[in-house]
Amino acid sequence: MRPVGFYLLILSMMTSTIAHAHPVIYGGGKVVSSFNMPSYSDNQLMYSMTSKWAAGLNHWRFTKEDRNTELGLARLNHLLYRNNGEDSQANLYLLSGVGLVDAELEVKGTREAYMGGFETDWESRTLFVALKHYQFTSPGLFDLGMTQARIGFSPAETPFDQLQTWFMLQAMYMPATDRSVMVTPLLRFFYHNVLWEVGSSTRGEWMTNLMVHF
Amino acid sequence: MKVLAFSLFALVSIAGLRAEDITVKVNGMVCSLCAQGIQKKFKAISSVQEIKVDLSSKLVSIKTQNANDLADDKIKTIITEAGYNVASIERK
Numbered sequence: 001m002r003p004v005g006f007y008l009l010i011l012s013m014m015t016s017t018i019a020h021a022h023p024v025i026y027g028g029g030k031v032v033s034s035f036n037m038p039s040y041s042d043n044q045l046m047y048s049m050t051s052k053w054a055a056g057l058n059h060w061r062f063t064k065e066d067r068n069t070e071l072g073l074a075r076l077n078h079l080l081y082r083n084n085g086e087d088s089q090a091n092l093y094l095l096s097g098v099g100l101v102d103a104e105l106e107v108k109g110t111r112e113a114y115m116g117g118f119e120t121d122w123e124s125r126t127l128f129v130a131l132k133h134y135q136f137t138s139p140g141l142f143d144l145g146m147t148q149a150r151i152g153f154s155p156a157e158t159p160f161d162q163l164q165t166w167f168m169l170q171a172m173y174m175p176a177t178d179r180s181v182m183v184t185p186l187l188r189f190f191y192h193n194v195l196w197e198v199g200s201s202t203r204g205e206w207m208t209n210l211m212v213h214f
Numbered sequence: 215m216k217v218l219a220f221s222l223f224a225l226v227s228i229a230g231l232r233a234e235d236i237t238v239k240v241n242g243m244v245c246s247l248c249a250q251g252i253q254k255k256f257k258a259i260s261s262v263q264e265i266k267v268d269l270s271s272k273l274v275s276i277k278t279q280n281a282n283d284l285a286d287d288k289i290k291t292i293i294t295e296a297g298y299n300v301a302s303i304e305r306k
Contacts, residue, residue, distance in 0.1 A: 026251035026296040051297035084242025
């Protein structure tokens with residue numbers, strides 16, 4: 001195994017029990033998350049220094065026809081804007097990362113890689129909409145963009161200490177691995193500090209997501 | 215005069231030792247994870263005896279050991295640092 005691949009594997013193992021973390025949470029808060037689909041996975045271990053800044057480790061895998069590309073990144077997220085309404089919250093986050101890519105989607109090789117992106121969402125206790133975009137690049141080796149949109153609703157406003165259920169629809173566009181938009185209906189559950197999601201795309205790809213706040 | 219001053223001092227001291235219930239209305243607190251963050255921040259304060267979060271009414275209820283243990287400014291700082299806004303604070 002190549003040395004870089006070994007380090008990527010170690011990073012993956014460190015974060016593999018953990019997704020789609022909220023990019024930044026309260027100061028001193030930690031998030032572990034693990035999002036998994038056959039076409040890609042996203043594992044994160046993040047620490048929020050303040051309610052506006054978070055840093056951590058992030059492992060990505062992109063798969064196309066048995067060819068994997070993996071990235072290990074040091075991440076820095078920033079909450080650029082938040083609007084706290086009486087019954088809602090809106091956010092805009094900036095996302096960045098720097099690390100290594102072990103690529104074999106188009107060109108094979110291992111090199112430094114960079115990630116930039118944004119995430120915006122609006123949520124109330126029963127409605128949720130979100131849009132995020134990630135752009136990954138390693139000059140001359142790898143270039144991948146991923147856009148994801150979500151809309152969801154919860155049929156009931158359940159108390160803080162009870163299980164809350166959400167119905168969601170996710171649309172994802174990642175032209176480097178697939179030219180079409182992948183639509184995934186999913187269920188989201190909240191219980192105390194744990195969020196988990198299960199779904200299956202209209203193409204039959206399963207999806208799981210687990211996120212825990214500490 | 216000395217008796218009056220002592221009585222006033224005693225009254226103020228007794229009032230300060232009485233437990234206090236504080237109700238804070240928080241804007242932006244819409245999910246369990248938001249509530250958990252706020253709860254965790256207040257639980258870390260030694261003078262807080264009890265903390266309850268009601269997501270439906272967006273209210274955080276805090277019980278302190280003594281009155282004036284938790285000033286309004288301190289509450290606002292904790293809520294703001296957790297990422298939310300204080301709409302109002304009521305004390306009983």
